[in-house]
Amino acid sequence: MALMLQRLPGIRRNSRVAIGWSLLSGVLYALAQPGWDLWPLAFVCGVPLLLALEGVSLGRRIGLGWLAGTAATCCSTVIPAAVSSSSYFGVPMWQALVIAFSVGQLFGAGSFAALAALAGPLSSPRPAAVALRVAVAWAAAEFLRSTLWTGLPWILLGQALTPVPALAQAAAYTGVPGVTFLVAAANAGLWALLRPGARAQAVGTLAAVGSLFLAAWFASPLRLDVPQPGAVLAAGTAGEGALRVLLVQGNLPNQRRSGTGSVSSELERLLRLTDRPDVDLAIWPENAVRALLPINTELLASGWRQLEHPPARLLLGAPRHDPEEPGVLYNSALLYDADLRLLGHHDKIHLLPFGEYTPELFRALGFGGHDTAPGEQARVLAPQSLRIGSLVCYEIAFEALPVALVRDGADLLVNLSNDGWFGRTGAIEQHFSAAVFRAIETGRPVLRATNTGVTAAVDAFGRVVARAPLQEPTVLEIDVVPGGPSTLYAATGNLLGPMCLFTALLLSALPILERQRKRTA
Numbered sequence: 001m002a003l004m005l006q007r008l009p010g011i012r013r014n015s016r017v018a019i020g021w022s023l024l025s026g027v028l029y030a031l032a033q034p035g036w037d038l039w040p041l042a043f044v045c046g047v048p049l050l051l052a053l054e055g056v057s058l059g060r061r062i063g064l065g066w067l068a069g070t071a072a073t074c075c076s077t078v079i080p081a082a083v084s085s086s087s088y089f090g091v092p093m094w095q096a097l098v099i100a101f102s103v104g105q106l107f108g109a110g111s112f113a114a115l116a117a118l119a120g121p122l123s124s125p126r127p128a129a130v131a132l133r134v135a136v137a138w139a140a141a142e143f144l145r146s147t148l149w150t151g152l153p154w155i156l157l158g159q160a161l162t163p164v165p166a167l168a169q170a171a172a173y174t175g176v177p178g179v180t181f182l183v184a185a186a187n188a189g190l191w192a193l194l195r196p197g198a199r200a201q202a203v204g205t206l207a208a209v210g211s212l213f214l215a216a217w218f219a220s221p222l223r224l225d226v227p228q229p230g231a232v233l234a235a236g237t238a239g240e241g242a243l244r245v246l247l248v249q250g251n252l253p254n255q256r257r258s259g260t261g262s263v264s265s266e267l268e269r270l271l272r273l274t275d276r277p278d279v280d281l282a283i284w285p286e287n288a289v290r291a292l293l294p295i296n297t298e299l300l301a302s303g304w305r306q307l308e309h310p311p312a313r314l315l316l317g318a319p320r321h322d323p324e325e326p327g328v329l330y331n332s333a334l335l336y337d338a339d340l341r342l343l344g345h346h347d348k349i350h351l352l353p354f355g356e357y358t359p360e361l362f363r364a365l366g367f368g369g370h371d372t373a374p375g376e377q378a379r380v381l382a383p384q385s386l387r388i389g390s391l392v393c394y395e396i397a398f399e400a401l402p403v404a405l406v407r408d409g410a411d412l413l414v415n416l417s418n419d420g421w422f423g424r425t426g427a428i429e430q431h432f433s434a435a436v437f438r439a440i441e442t443g444r445p446v447l448r449a450t451n452t453g454v455t456a457a458v459d460a461f462g463r464v465v466a467r468a469p470l471q472e473p474t475v476l477e478i479d480v481v482p483g484g485p486s487t488l489y490a491a492t493g494n495l496l497g498p499m500c501l502f503t504a505l506l507l508s509a510l511p512i513l514e515r516q517r518k519r520t521a
Contacts, residue, residue: 019064021051025046025052026067030074034155042161044187053116061119061121069104070105073108077104080423080425081100103152131191140504143497158437160183171489189206190202232478241481243479246477247283247466248282249475250266275310285317285418287331288416292329333348344382349395350398378401386411389410396438407491411444412445412480424471435448443486445482455476
């Protein structure tokens with residue numbers, strides 16, 4: 001350690017060493033995320049990057065941040081995204097790799113470059129102030145990443161804590177940005193420990209961060225093992241007031257299926273898995289039924305009438321067509337009762353670029369064909385006293401939709417997805433991590449039904465209570481008590497992200513304004 005301290009000035013002057021620190025930081029960041037699950041690395045992954053950024057110019061900071069983000073995406077998302085692109089679009093793997101790398105540059109590398117720019121030169125004599133600025137910059141950069149160019153809030157720093165919901169309870173007050181803020185501040189505090197003469201302030205910074213983690217932990221009734229709103233328990237243990245829910249994972253082949261015979265065989269498997277007594281709600285994955293609904297409901301009804309124990313309600317994903325809107329197709333979640341009467345539907349709002357629609361710029365250049373239409377707003381499905389907030393596929397990654405659903409009265413969140421395009425890559429865990437944080441943020445159970453996994457049930461405090469094995473036809477049978485605790489985040493939404501962005505931009509502008517003032521004087 002002493003030798004490292006002696007060499008810190010040399011590190012700042014040596015470009016190759018700075019590049020090495022940046023790449024190391026990106027690799028550690030990737031390893032901390034779901035898929036690799038080495039979550040303790042989240043608290044140190046930023047330290048090498050901060051060492052590289054210390055005292056360098058703005059342009060060099062942006063370049064070093066870009067390198068760190070490139071390493072992070074190459075080690076975490078490029079391969080899974082390439083696998084899914086090749087499978088979904090049917091393109092050669094080399095083309096899929098180019099697409100995945102380009103997306104990683106835009107959202108991943110770009111986010112790290114913004115972080116490095118907003119963090120400043122890290123030359124303040126007060127490490128505590130630097131730690132605060134780094135935390136603000138990291139939350140601001142992730143806010144930009146989550147909103148610009150349709151947004152892609154994927155594997156954010158705070159989401160590395162998915163396996164340890166006890167450490168993620170700050171999300172109930174501030175969402176993922178608050179967890180990112182605390183983890184980034186811890187990284188900056190560890191960086192300050194490496195600065196001679198700054199250890200006392202560094203220890204104080206780390207103590208403050210640790211205290212905030214503990215305060216959020218103790219403020220939340222994390223041990224939710226009794227039948228109360230927000231609980232998810234083993235089937236038959238919750239008693240009166242709970243819902244018996246089936247999460248059905250069909251493990252159907254992902255190839256584009258067509259023809260009524262194929263649809264019938266798929267429905268047969270799903271119906272067979274669903275035929276269990278005393279079920280209040282059965283949930284099927286996204287696009288579980290390939291036939292257009294509700295106009296082809298009779299195709300479903302022919303097998304439904306043969307069930308010995310039909311569930312009281314069925315929520316499923318399917319393409320939806322409204323005869324009053326010719327030529328318009330939606331990717332929807334539809335809720336039926338025991339007699340297959342349609343009780344309501346939610347149309348997917350956040351569509352997948354290029355997969356479900358073509359961005360305007362590319363349409364102007366002549367690319368794209370028929371697009372899926374987006375839904376107009378988040379819609380709560382409310383049969384009788386049960387109010388379900390449904391989210392289709394990666395809508396679960398966007399915190400604003402679940403918050404809007406809970407504000408409208410949803411006491412249960414359901415995510416229908418098909419992650420089979422990812423194979424067994426780490427992306428399936430990365431996608432699932434969003435569900436854990438949506439439960440903590442909103443104080444509502446999140447039930448997730450997918451075609452191949454991750455199919456799971458998460459209680460209102462982010463604990464994974466039940467989980468199906470990957471790529472196997474499986475049914476999870478659970479008891480759920482709808483509702484849950486009120487959370488500050490559900491009431492306010494994401495205030496911290498824009499506040500951090502405003503603060504980071506202001507701090508970046510102050511030196512420029514000061515130099516201008518001196519020149520004017």
